[in-house]
Amino acid sequence: MRHLRLVPDNTKIPFMRMRRWTFPIAALLSLASIVLFIVVGPNYGIDFLGGTVIEIQTKEQHPDLTALRSKLNALDLGDVQVQTIGDDNSILIRVGQQAGGETAQQEAIGKVRAALADQAEFRRTEIVGPRVSGELAWNGALAMIVTFLAIAIYVWFRFEWQFAVGSIISAANVVIMTFGFYVVTQHEFNLTSLAAILTTVGYSLNDTVVVYDRIRETLRKYKKIPLGDLIDRAINDMLGRTVITTMTTLIALFSLYIFGGEVIRAFTLAMIFGVCAAIFSSICVAAPVLIYFKLRPDQMDDKPEEDPSKSAANAMAKQTGKGAQKA
Amino acid sequence: MLHFTRWKMVLILGTVLIGILLAVPNLFSKETVDSWPSWVPKRQLVLGLDLQGGSYLLYQVDRQDYVQKRLRTLVGEIRKVMLEEPRIGYSGLGVQGQGVQLRIRDVSQLDLVRKRLEPLRNPLSNSILSGVAVNEFDLTVGSDGLVQMNYSEAGLAQRIRQIVDQSIEVIARRIDQLGTVEPSIQRQGEDRILVEAPGLGDPERLKSLVGQTAQLTFHLVDSSVAPGQSADQARKPGTILVPSNEPGGPTYVLEESPLLTGEDLTDAQASFDQRSNEPTVSFRLTTGGARTFGDVTQKNVNRAFAIVLDDKVISAPVIREPILGGSGQISGSFTIQTANDLAILLRAGSLPAKLTIVEERNIGPGLGADSIRAGKIASIIATAAVCAFMVATYGVLGWIANIAVLVNVILIFAIVTLLGATLSLPGIAGVIITVGTAVDSNVLIYERIREEFRQGRSAIAAIDAGFHRALGTILDANVTTLIAALVLFYLGSGPIRGFAVTHAIGVATTIFTAFTFTRLLVAMWVRWRRPTTISL
Numbered sequence: 043m044r045h046l047r048l049v050p051d052n053t054k055i056p057f058m059r060m061r062r063w064t065f066p067i068a069a070l071l072s073l074a075s076i077v078l079f080i081v082v083g084p085n086y087g088i089d090f091l092g093g094t095v096i097e098i099q100t101k102e103q104h105p106d107l108t109a110l111r112s113k114l115n116a117l118d119l120g121d122v123q124v125q126t127i128g129d130d131n132s133i134l135i136r137v138g139q140q141a142g143g144e145t146a147q148q149e150a151i152g153k154v155r156a157a158l159a160d161q162a163e164f165r166r167t168e169i170v171g172p173r174v175s176g177e178l179a180w181n182g183a184l185a186m187i188v189t190f191l192a193i194a195i196y197v198w199f200r201f202e203w204q205f206a207v208g209s210i211i212s213a214a215n216v217v218i219m220t221f222g223f224y225v226v227t228q229h230e231f232n233l234t235s236l237a238a239i240l241t242t243v244g245y246s247l248n249d250t251v252v253v254y255d256r257i258r259e260t261l262r263k264y265k266k267i268p269l270g271d272l273i274d275r276a277i278n279d280m281l282g283r284t285v286i287t288t289m290t291t292l293i294a295l296f297s298l299y300i301f302g303g304e305v306i307r308a309f310t311l312a313m314i315f316g317v318c319a320a321i322f323s324s325i326c327v328a329a330p331v332l333i334y335f336k337l338r339p340d341q342m343d344d345k346p347e348e349d350p351s352k353s354a355a356n357a358m359a360k361q362t363g364k365g366a367q368k369a
Numbered sequence: 370m371l372h373f374t375r376w377k378m379v380l381i382l383g384t385v386l387i388g389i390l391l392a393v394p395n396l397f398s399k400e401t402v403d404s405w406p407s408w409v410p411k412r413q414l415v416l417g418l419d420l421q422g423g424s425y426l427l428y429q430v431d432r433q434d435y436v437q438k439r440l441r442t443l444v445g446e447i448r449k450v451m452l453e454e455p456r457i458g459y460s461g462l463g464v465q466g467q468g469v470q471l472r473i474r475d476v477s478q479l480d481l482v483r484k485r486l487e488p489l490r491n492p493l494s495n496s497i498l499s500g501v502a503v504n505e506f507d508l509t510v511g512s513d514g515l516v517q518m519n520y521s522e523a524g525l526a527q528r529i530r531q532i533v534d535q536s537i538e539v540i541a542r543r544i545d546q547l548g549t550v551e552p553s554i555q556r557q558g559e560d561r562i563l564v565e566a567p568g569l570g571d572p573e574r575l576k577s578l579v580g581q582t583a584q585l586t587f588h589l590v591d592s593s594v595a596p597g598q599s600a601d602q603a604r605k606p607g608t609i610l611v612p613s614n615e616p617g618g619p620t621y622v623l624e625e626s627p628l629l630t631g632e633d634l635t636d637a638q639a640s641f642d643q644r645s646n647e648p649t650v651s652f653r654l655t656t657g658g659a660r661t662f663g664d665v666t667q668k669n670v671n672r673a674f675a676i677v678l679d680d681k682v683i684s685a686p687v688i689r690e691p692i693l694g695g696s697g698q699i700s701g702s703f704t705i706q707t708a709n710d711l712a713i714l715l716r717a718g719s720l721p722a723k724l725t726i727v728e729e730r731n732i733g734p735g736l737g738a739d740s741i742r743a744g745k746i747a748s749i750i751a752t753a754a755v756c757a758f759m760v761a762t763y764g765v766l767g768w769i770a771n772i773a774v775l776v777n778v779i780l781i782f783a784i785v786t787l788l789g790a791t792l793s794l795p796g797i798a799g800v801i802i803t804v805g806t807a808v809d810s811n812v813l814i815y816e817r818i819r820e821e822f823r824q825g826r827s828a829i830a831a832i833d834a835g836f837h838r839a840l841g842t843i844l845d846a847n848v849t850t851l852i853a854a855l856v857l858f859y860l861g862s863g864p865i866r867g868f869a870v871t872h873a874i875g876v877a878t879t880i881f882t883a884f885t886f887t888r889l890l891v892a893m894w895v896r897w898r899r900p901t902t903i904s905l
Contacts, residue, residue: 045905046761051823097736144429144725155573165733167572174427174728178862185860192852200845209849237795237861237868241802244853244872248806248846252813255842283809283816286762290755290812291805297751298801303743305419305736306794313802 048289049282057277057325058270058333064326072215075222084224087232088168090182092139092175094151098162100131105161107133117153128304132165144171182236186217189240193247201254204335209250212328216246219319220312229308238309242316245291249284250324256280257332269337273329288321371833371892381885385776391783414786416567417793417867420741422734423567424575428724430532430560435722436520439528440464443489443506443518447471450485457482459516468506468519476514483510486518493527503527529560532721536562540579542717547578562724572731574710582679582723583714585631588623589665590673590685614681614701621682623675628665633658637715639708642700648708649700652715659695667691676701678711744797751801752778755808763815763905769894770811773887777807780878781871793867803875810847810883814839814891819905828900836888843883851876 057064088095107124114122114135123136135154140146147169155164170178190210198206220239224231256276264272292314299310373381394402394413402411418425444462447469451457458474473482491505505524509517537554544552544566552566569575591608609625612618636653654662665674666688675685676699684701703711755774760767781800785792818835826834854873861869 045764046758048762099735144727148726148729163733163735164731165736167729167731169726169729171725171727173429181860181862182865185857185865188860189853189856192856193849196849196852233862234795234864237798237857237865240853240857240861240865241798241868241872244850245802245806247849247853248809251846251849252809252842255845259838279820280816282819283812286812286816287806287809290758290808291802293754293758294751294801294805297754298747298798300747301743301750302747302798303740305740305743306798309795309798313798 047282048285051282053278053281054274055278055281056274058274058330061326061330061333064322065330068215068323068327071222072218075218075225078222078225082225084221084231085228087230087235088136088139088170088175089232090175090179092147092170092172094137094147094154094170095166095168096135096137096151096154096164097127097166098133098135098158099165100133100162102131102161104130105133113157114154117150117157119150119153132304133162139172139175144173147171178233182233185236186240186243189243190214197251197254201258202337204332204337205254205258207335208328208331209247209254211331212250212323213243213246215323215327216242216316216319219323220316223312223315223319227311229312234306234309235312238312238316241313242320245317246320246324249287249320250328252283253277253280253324253329257329261337269333273332277325277329284321284325288317291317371829371836371888371895373889373892378889381889385780385886388776388780388783391786392779395782395786412786412789414782415789415791416737416741417791417796418565418567418730418737419732419794420737420744420792421567422569422732422737423565424569424572424732425728425730426564426566426576426579426726427557427728428536428562428564428580429727430529430536430562431723431725432525432529432560435528435532436467436525437464438722440467440469440520443469446489447486447518450489453485455481457485465517466519467525468517470515470517473514473516476512479510479512479514482516483508486510486516489518491524493524493531526559533560533562535721536724539718539720540564543578543713544575546713546717547575561727568734572729574706576726576729578710578713580724580726581714581720583631583717583719584679585634585715585719586627586677587629587662588625588627588675588677589669590675591622591624592672611675611677611680611682614678614683618682621675621685623677623682627677628674629654629658629662631715631719633661634715637712639703639705639712640698642698645700647700648703648705649698650703650708650712650715651696651698654695654697656695659693662695662697663691663693666693740794744794748797748801748804752804755804759808759811765894766811766815766891766905769887769890770808770815772890773811773882774804774807776886777875777878777882778804780882781874784874784878785871790870791867792871793864795864795868796871799868799871799875802872803879806850807875807879807882810839810843810879811887813842814883814887815905818903822903822905828903829895831903832891832895836891840884844880847876847880851880 107126110133111122111124114124119137119140121138123134125134126132127134137150137154140150151167151169158164190213193213194206194210197209217239220242224235229235253276256279257273260272260276260279264275267275295310295314295317299307299314302310391410391412394405394409394411399413402413405411441464444464447462451459457478459471460474462471463469473479486508489506490508492502493505503523504521505528506518507521507524509519511517533556537556540562541552541554544554544564552564554565555563557563564575564579566575588609588611608622610620611623612620633655634652635655638651640649640651641647642649670688670690673685673687675682677683683699686700699711752774756767756771759770763770778800781803785796814835817839818832821834821838822828822831851873854869854876857865857869858873
């Protein structure tokens with residue numbers, strides 16, 4: 043019986059020779075994302091800016107948006123955005139943060155309710171006050187930083203410091219590029235987006251560690267081959283797995299994107315982008331970093347006289363392997 | 370790698386079975402599950418507000434408002450103790466920032482001042498264990514006669530803690546009166562209260578019920594001011610100006626010290642006025658309250674008294690005859706619902722301080738139902754598509770992978786149900802990403818087996834070695850992801866947390882499944898088919 047094979051056996055793609063191109067491309071994309079972030083900036087949602095979002099369903103099938111807009115603008119609430127989502131009669135109304143603290147936000151939503159009460163059903167209202175929005179932003183950033191540190195420590199213990207640096211640079215690259223994606227598409231950036239980015243960090247690390255694991259193994263096996271060739275070999279060996287896993291993840295994400303409803307559409311789109319970025323960066327960033335940081339195969343030696351701390355890490359890796367065997 | 374002792378097999382299959390049993394109640398409606406015999410696990414998933422609709426309200430104690438009110442009371446208390454014999458002369462008594470200050474005229478009286486003010490520092494009992502008494506106020510007496518009583522940091526913190534505790538109780542009593550919702554009311558941080566009420570159609574009513582301070586007081590109206598006279602000009606010391614509840618209504622001049630407060634009430638009910646047939650709220654007073662009320666009304670026939678709720682006059686009826694029975698009526702253009710709500714507020718008691726909404730999210734039940742339907746459809750399609758892809762790629766072993774992933778998802782739901790964690794929409798996303806990545810562990814194993822087989826090992830040796838090598842990688846990769854998910858769980862809030870819960874559980878079950886269940890299935894397959902070649 044013949045099975046589907048997306049990647050032929052024994053590929054010999056010279057990824058590390060390609061690094062002259064791919065590494066600068068990755069750097070460029072990151073830089074472009076940062077520049078865009080500063081110059082254009084993302085479309086922050088109310089989670090970070092404060093303000094109000096109201097989702098309504100109008101009773102009539104094709105509501106007159108212009109009339110609705112002018113009705114809301116007459117309430118004198120500053121910038122009010124009105125847009126349809128999904129069906130024709132589902133409408134999202136965004137009201138910017140009102141000056142005058144927490145109670146002012148409540149008054150604003152009261153006005154909108156009063157104005158629309160007879161023509162629409164209120165499906166969702168969210169109000170984030172000025173105090174909370176700042177905290178949410180800070181907590182999100184904190185979560186990201188702590189995650190990075192924890193991961194770096196874990197990888198450093200399990201591998202070598204070069205691998206820790208590589209996985210963090212690679213993950214940071216994914217985060218920055220996904221930020222860039224949000225800036226370019228101007229999808230609303232809110233708490234859920236932050237969850238999307240952090241997931242891609244998880245995915246990126248997962249992928250990077252799988253590749254690193256193979257690189258480490260290859261390093262131990264072949265001590266005389268140049269590092270670049272070794273890494274190429276490891277990546278090519280894993281190519282079948284990488285493609286299949288990416289496919290299944292993308293299949294899951296695309297079904298979520300198409301059938302999962304409006305609420306998580308932007309979330310999944312960002313994840314789809316993030317997963318692609320993660321694959322790209324674990325091959326084109328995480329691996330070359332090892333070369334740039336001069337990882338030497340002999341660091342992978344198990345001989346205890348070289349460096350006790352490193353061999354301890356190796357011994358730990360072995361032990362885990364044995365533990366697994368027993369289990 | 371492929372050998373399993375019998376008890377190990379039993380243990381693995383037993384775990385899976387327990388998982389299935391725990392997850393099964395979620396397939397049925399609540400009514401069906403309730404009718405099951407008592408020994409069957411009945412726990413069901415707690416759906417997040419985004420899935421079932423409801424209100425999420427984050428309240429914060431308004432410190433400034435509370436402190437200002439408390440300091441105004443302190444001013445009154447200080448004034449009183451200064452008037453005791455021998456009287457102490459002072460000037461400039463007033464609220465200054467976070468405290469009260471005054472200047473003593475005669476510096477030789479400073480010791481006496483200290484003695485009189487000491488009790489007003491108001492020791493608050495701290496925790497029973499530490500036994501350290503914290504004073505609410507710090508007292509500083511300057512040699513130049515300047516006396517300051519400032520809120521101590523520890524005192525304020527403790528006060529806020531007490532306010533939050535008390536508020537939680539009051540809010541719980543109020544929502545309880547609504548009867549229909551099962552709310553969760555929790556402290557958040559030091560001065561916040563999170564109220565989550567699922568499946569409620571009318572968030573505005575909930576808000577008005579939860580957020581109202583509902584401080585009720587009865588005051589005599591100052592009769593020396595003629596109606597229509599500019600209230601401001603006629604005001605005497607010891608009186609306060611209180612606006613009417615109705616827009617455009619008059620401002621009343623009331624005697625500052627209340628006759629009665631909400632604490633003097635024992636019961637309140639919505640009722641109808643016998644003459645006008647309008648909705649009113651009737652109340653009953655405590656014995657002490659009834660006595661006071663009787664005395665006052667006896668002395669003040671034909672004067673008006675005002676019923677004040679949260680600094681607004683609801684009504685100001687004129688006392689026609691002494692009210693001695695200890696019960697009365699509040700009327701004031703109520704609807705049946707507002708009368709009912711006021712009765713609930715009076716029964717449940719007042720909040721010790723003003724609460725402000727700092728975050729509010731309301732999801733209509735319709736939207737929640739739409740989301741859950743979409744989530745279900747997407748999950749089914751995602752699972753089916755991934756399964757089809759795996760079978761196309763790996764044949765029989767693809768089926769094994771699919772069973773493993775299915776068991777994985779069942780285990781996630783079992784654990785979420787067991788923990789009583791809330792399943793939200795991002796949580797479903799977490800499950801789906803697990804489906805995507807759980808496959809990765811199988812892919813790692815199978816690709817490794819292929820590789821070993823191509824290098825010339827026998828089929829069974831290749832499978833053995835494949836598992837051996839792949840499991841280390843699976844552990845490393847998943848532990849890394851697990852760390853990320855755990856950090857998100859501890860630091861995140863709202864949607865991030867919802868996602869982190871299922872994702873973290875998903876990673877853990879993925880590791881478990883790869884190490885045990887998948888391996889067992891492959892071992893059983895090997896024992897059954899005894900493959901000599903591997904078609905992967």
